[in-house]
Amino acid sequence: MIGLHESAESANGFFGHVSTNILGRIVDLGELQARVNNIFSYARAVDGFNGRHPTFDDFIQAYVNMNIHPEAADGLITATKRRVAKFSEE
Numbered sequence: 001m002i003g004l005h006e007s008a009e010s011a012n013g014f015f016g017h018v019s020t021n022i023l024g025r026i027v028d029l030g031e032l033q034a035r036v037n038n039i040f041s042y043a044r045a046v047d048g049f050n051g052r053h054p055t056f057d058d059f060i061q062a063y064v065n066m067n068i069h070p071e072a073a074d075g076l077i078t079a080t081k082r083r084v085a086k087f088s089e090e
Contacts, residue, residue: 020075026068027079033062053087056080 034054041047054062059080063070070076 023073023075023079026073026076027059027083029066030059030062030068030080031083033066034058037062037065053090054084056084059084 031054038050038052038054038058042049060070063076068076070080
């Protein structure tokens with residue numbers, strides 16, 4: 001199975017420049033994966049429920065799990081930091 005990184009790379013020849021819309025969907029996907037990672041221990045009945053918002057490090061780990069390299073996509077780190085900042089405003 002081809003990962004997201006490889007698909008984008010083959011389509012464009014590089015993964016550097018992505019549209020704002022695609023970037024937003026990648027951040028959404030990262031958030032979903034980070035939330036799943038955060039409740040994994042609960043789902044296995046190892047720990048209690050952890051319903052906290054994902055941290056920046058949680059997002060980075062989620063991207064790594066999905067074989068997405070945040071440093072290779074222009075604006076992904078900045079967009080991720082904006083998303084994490086929104087959580088602190090809530």
